[in-house]
Amino acid sequence: MLDVIILTDERYVEPKKKNEYIDNVIVEDGLVLKALENLGLKVKKIAWSDASFDWTQTKIALFRTTWDYAEKFTEFSDWLIDVSIKTQLINDYETIIWNLDKHYLDDLKDKGVNVVETYFIEPKDQRTLKQIHQELGWRDTVLKPAISAAAKDTFKLTPENVTDHEDRFAHLINDESMMLQPFQRSVTERGEISLMMIGKEYTHAVLKIAKAGDFRVQDDFGGTVKDYTPSQAEIDLAVAAVNACQTTPLYARVDIVNDNGGNPAISELELVEPEMWFRKNEKAAEMLASEIHKIFQH
Template identity: 55%
Template sequence: MNTDFDVVILTDSRYLNDSKTDDYKHNVYYEDRLVYHALEQVGLKTLRLAWDDMFFDWSTTKAVLFRTTWDYFDRFPEFSEWLERISKLTMLLNSEAIIRWNIDKHYLLDLQNKGIHIAESHFIEQGAKVSLAQLHDILDWHETVLKPCVSGAARHTYKLNLDNLAAHETLFQDLIANEAMMLQPFQYNIVSKGEISMMVFNGVFTHAILKKAKAGDFRVQDDFGGSIEDYTPSEEEINFAELAVKACPELPIYARVDIFEDNAGDITLSELELIEPELWFRHHKEAALSLAKGVKQKLS
């Protein structure tokens, strides 16, 4: 196959250009540049584009690498259609099959069935006829977090307790009429100790970040004022992260394994991010080369 490029790095149009005034946009651009230069360093001809670029011929690249396509969950029907079309023209990294598996948080049940300890979760399917009060009564949970099964950046994520269920009931009914949701017991250690993001490339751990919520919040994402710091994980945490990745339907080129200590004190999987996770290359520049080497190996 004659192609013009080896790899196209995918972003969304908001992050195509650098910013001198917006640190968030600058970090996105800078990290993608680190990946770009790492791919070039291993001899791959590379380009960076918005995933919805209307003018690019996607058959002219050997592969596309999902990096910062952070509007996909707001435009999911359009993204899903694009994904199906593009998969017929070029190689997707990670693959379409694993992306579709990972987009829906029901994947957590698959990992649980393979022995990975996940956060206790109750799934509420679209169209279910149940109230928040009934759920909390049946499950005997008093403080919980409600979130969609297809989500990102804490979209429609709510902290609930027995005192505010009624205030969220109308919203909950609107949500489950249109999409599946999940309910989890509130995890107190995420607030006090934070959540650890473990980066794993080609099945091998490279680096970790500790994320903490700002005072008074429970969401660790920096979108909501959360902080991050470098973290040195234990051997047990590294083994957990690598086993979680190896339990996937296929081995992903890149993965971010988010773990925390649950209410019982056990290492627990919060999320496995295989689509477009932030990977904090700015804290560990060498890891971009690990990713690039894996991409080159996949292409050969």
Template identity: 55%
Template sequence: MNPIYDVVILTDHRYLSDSKTDTYTRNVYYEDRLVYHALEQLGLRTLRLAWDDMFFDWSSTKAVLFRSTWDYFERFAEFSQWVESISKQTLLMNSGAIIRWNIDKHYLLELQKNNVPIAESHFIEKGAKVSLSQLHDILDWNETVLKPCISGAARHTYKLTSETLAAHEAIFQELIANEAMLLQPFQHNIVEKGEISMMVFNGSFSHAVLKKAKAGDFRVQDDFGGSVINYTPSEAEIDFAEACVKACPELPIYARVDVFEDNSGKIALSELELIEPELWFRYHPNAAMVLAKGIKQRIGA
């Protein structure tokens, strides 16, 4: 049977419909629709579905595009099994291999080996018998950020100081018993100057935004009141973003490269988002067509 669809855009069930009252849901829906209409304009038969739709035959589409599957880190085991299953039925964009690689923040160590400057990082493996105070003494770090190696939307992300270690010890022990964690020095320039997100399609820079945390917070995500504005990166920043993407095990069709100025004043990679990142199409609607053209080329339509 020939596939009925060329591309299925993946979301999660919370964002299947538009909302007149919730701005966050409206933004998700609007950006996915921009991609949908760009694909349709190129003559591609397109559908938008929740990734866990039980009734859809995934072999009936040439490809699936991960866009807003933002419950995957809360249902990681189920999501992983699903990715493994549908990767045998259709083309994944980005691929199943790069998703499995990128979903765990240990990928940062591989990029570092490929000469990509990353935030100074210490990984604490699942089941480790260590306390937060011991870690801070060993590493000689005073202010830090603790986060899971598999996470999203700042899930269990905590800013720590010597005064707050004891208060976070119980949750740390609960977390480390079940999953690996990452500890990094607190980056003051992210708070003061913000974090730059650069979108890269098929290895080439497209557009960028600057994200800044609200006063009194350190998380730049707009979920927590952060602000977002258009940003024009320097040539050096663009070169850095493209080099990060080219250091991946394979070239992703889309990537969001989050960079910042570290405590020593040098550019460094915060995160390389290859699974379902927000790509800020509402600030750059024409970029949806850039992605759509890359998808059409990738599937040979």
């Protein structure tokens, strides 16, 4: 019987090919694994999609680098229901289900948390992108699915290119919810801030910067990362976002940009499998392990 399974995707279990990206994944998972083992827990790293593993044989399944779930979403959803019955998930099942769908931004807004202005377009909507922009009075925007990862099907729209994306939008909106946000100028001017939280405690932060000519800050698209010291207002906003969750997540990454009014605003609250940059603050991995260890002491 294991105490903790660190959940990853099959590409990162025993990768034959190595690059900086994969090396970082191995380091991140390794820091968490070591911190848990140092507290006397029996730990193993397994792909969530590993059909050979009996999930009743671990007390906790900890989501870390399950970054292929978006491409296998139906399979992942079915697995999630099944595994939630067999073991304890961290973060918990209800939190994961809530956080997988970006409609959670409306929930945060309803609780008084400043989020990036967002308009949701629901399945089967017959309007064109041009019509929706005219109704909202918006010009430069970003369109993406309400359930997505790693900027999949994410487009920056302008009055000049909106018609180029109508066919793709019509295909996507037939089956899924989409979200439209005014393009936040600070994303290209300054970048996006990620604040890491263990429970309700801020641990460290990074600034993600898109490569020249792009607006996507993910390293998949050439983005870079720098250490960052957040303002008190940014820390307070991250704490407010975590406090607005129905149950306090054991870990969270809070992504913040300056909105077009110049105020810090939540762009994403990542509670499922966020990159946490533990390699930039190993103490945060130890704090996460300590919080998990407390579960075994109750």
